[in-house]
Amino acid sequence: MLGLVVVGASWGGLQALGRVLSDLPREFDLPVVIAQHRHPGSQEGTLAQLLQKQIDRPVLEAEDKLRIEPRHVYVAPPDYHLLVERGFFALSVDDRVRYARPSIDVLFESAADAYGDGVIGIILTGANDDGARGLARIKELGGVALIQDPAAAVRRAMPDAAIAATVADAILPLEDIGLYVHELWVRSSGARETA
Amino acid sequence: MTSSVGAPREPAGTGERPPARDDLEEIELSLLLEGVYRQYGFDFREYAPASLRRRVWRRIHAEGLTTVSALQDKLLHDQACMERLLLDLSINVTAMFRDPTFYVAFRDKVVPALRTYPFTRIWVAGCSTGEEVYSLAILLQEEKLYDRTRIYATDINEAVLERARGGVFPLDKMREYTQNYIKAGGKQAFSEYYLAKYDGAQFQRSLTENVVFAQHNLVSDRSFNEFNVIICRNVMIYFDRTLQDRVHRLFYESLATFGVLGLGHKESIRFSPHEGGYEELDPSEKLYRRID
Incomplete structure (x- = not known):
């Protein structure tokens, strides 16, 4: 059963994230966790505030041991790695992974380890290869791997790297991702109700 | 459902993955x-x-x-x-004057209280390689409080304490640290505090004159003094909830009344059993004051 959506984005990510999140219908209640690369000096809370302006669901910057609630959107704080345990968050200030903190790989790998086949991982626009390994890990443990179509991404390096690293369940234009995720969720909850 | 999205494949079932890995x-x-x-x-x-x-x-x-x-x-x-x-x-990766706003708040909200004490004991718990200890020592020197302060800097690992004692930090970090220092309200030229040598920046010995570096294990060791300030930033994020609660108890019991606890920006006492024993001194900088 699906339990968590994780999203990784870098260059051009803010706009892409806004689009995907606002396409999620109101009844969609999976928590969404985001690692967006940011400048280490960026102001805390800013990304969450910017996203909050675009969508209805609550957007929070993750804190250590904070419980993961349905329908909420969480963003990794700047200059921390965000990790997922079963039902709550953990933070780390370990070294940058491939020059990034937060690292998308770190978030995705921990989500795969904690939620197994209940994870949907999404790689959006970006100018590096962070997230490719994490998405492969999600796929390896039975989760769903989605990648933004590189042809239309603001920067295609990150989607390209993800495509090279794993067999994606779907490679989609940005405007189809939200609805696709919603449909996966509908099917997963339907399966649960009829089981 | 719009058809343009196409039919998603069912998520792979549990049967497909290597079992129980x-x-x-x-x-x-x-x-x-x-x-x-x-x-x-x-x-x-x-x-x-x-x-x-x-x-x-x-x-x-x-x-x-x-x-x-x-x-x-x-x-x-x-x-x-x-x-x-x-x-x-x-090893907890850290930086000198990491989160400069924390040091600004420390100057504004903690230093005035420390001025009223004849002598101040500060515990930097989990000090790792010492970046925060040196930052704090610089701040206290500039506030003219250092001479009546003792800093107890502890870590579980003797090897990192040895590095902390040495006071040599990578030269290529100095630019970042200088920026942090300025944002943290530093009052001098940061370069006055160190000597650039070929293997790194050697910080002034006077900064550690009132520092005691000692091995202490937060998991198993008990309190060893009563403190006016305890700083433990981004150390407990590596602990689970049970251990966090125990360490919070240790800190609570080690703080004098009106003693100050400083945590990392994304940590909180909200989930700890000792929440009621503190008031918020600066909620966004995670500075708390023990009130009973």
Whole structure:
């Protein structure tokens, strides 16, 4: 059963994230966790505030041991790695992974380890290869791997790297991702109700 | 559902993945931690699993191994390997004046209280390689409080304490640290505090004159004094909830009345049983004051 959506984005990510999140219908209640690369000096809370302006669901910057609630959107704080345990968050200030903190790989790998086949991982626009390994890990443990179509991404390096690293369940234009995720969720909850 | 989205494939079922691989890894990990505890006395059994697992796997790869069990075997028979893992598990990456706004708040809201005391004891718990200790010493010197302050800087790991005592930090960090120092309200030229040598920036000896570096294990050791300030930033994020609660109790019991506790920006006492024993001095900088 699906339990968590994780999203990784870098260059051009803010706009892409806004689009995907606002396409999620109101009844969609999976928590969404985001690692967006940011400048280490960026102001805390800013990304969450910017996203909050675009969508209805609550957007929070993750804190250590904070419980993961349905329908909420969480963003990794700047200059921390965000990790997922079963039902709550953990933070780390370990070294940058491939020059990034937060690292998308770190978030995705921990989500795969904690939620197994209940994870949907999404790689959006970006100018590096962070997230490719994490998405492969999600796929390896039975989760769903989605990648933004590189042809239309603001920067295609990150989607390209993800495509090279794993067999994606779907490679989609940005405007189809939200609805696709919603449909996966509908099917997963339907399966649960009829089981 | 719009048809343009196409029909999603069903998420892969549990039958498709290698069975129980991670349950097995969990067993291996807990055996390793138990072995480390019984053989060497270091207790990592209540560390937060997600980051612990990453750190252990980094060590597995660095040793040229492929399983947790193989690392366990090597650790138990080779003390040098254990020392390397101990470094992996206990070095907390930090920076001088990390989160400059914390130091601004410390100047504005903690320093005035410290001025009223004849003598101040500060505990920097989990000081790692000492960046925060030197930052704090600089701040206190500039506030003319250093001479009546003693800083107790502790860490579980003797090897990192040795580095902290040395006071040499990488030269290539000085630009970042200088910017942090300025944003933190620094009152001089940052370069006055160190001497650039070929192997790094050697910080002034006077900064550690009133610092006691000592080994202390937050997991198993007890309080050793009463403090006016305890700073423990981004250390407890590596602990699980049970251990966090215990360490919070240790801090609470170690603080004088009106003593100040400083945590990392993304940490909170909200979930701890001692929340009621504190008032918020600066909620966004995670400065709390013990009130009973």
